[in-house]
Amino acid sequence: MNIRLFRRIVREIEAKNPYFQYKPNAVGAMGFDCMHKSVVAMRMLAYGCPADSLDEKFCMAESTVLETVKEFADTIIQLYEAEYLRPPNAAELQSILADNEARGFPGMIGSTMFASN
Numbered sequence: 001m002n003i004r005l006f007r008r009i010v011r012e013i014e015a016k017n018p019y020f021q022y023k024p025n026a027v028g029a030m031g032f033d034c035m036h037k038s039v040v041a042m043r044m045l046a047y048g049c050p051a052d053s054l055d056e057k058f059c060m061a062e063s064t065v066l067e068t069v070k071e072f073a074d075t076i077i078q079l080y081e082a083e084y085l086r087p088p089n090a091a092e093l094q095s096i097l098a099d100n101e102a103r104g105f106p107g108m109i110g111s112t113m114f115a116s117n
Contacts (some may be wrong), residue, residue, distance in 0.1 A: 010038045020030040040065055041072035
């Protein structure tokens with residue numbers, strides 16, 4: 001990912017969700033900053049690794065990783081749903097269906113709503 005894009009996303013997440021703001025944790029020590037939480041969430045989502053596998057490298061407990069990923073996903077949806085997370089239009093849908101059929105999955109789009117094609 002382009003570093004400028006990543007930093008923009010981190011800034012926007014931090015401004016939108018107080019969970020990502022750098023602040024003391026429950027015991028008064030400074031918690032993880034937004035950059036750290038964003039990297040952990042993106043790594044887990046991108047590579048599909050289990051939450052506890054990030055503990056050693058990122059020093060974040062499994063429960064915190066899971067909470068971070070949930071907050072990250074919710075915030076990304078809030079920030080970018082209107083612009084980027086939209087259903088496919090008719091032309092895109094036909095292209096997706098054709099690609100899936102070529103791969104041996106005819107009619108598969110992830111929803112029965114489109115099965116009538």
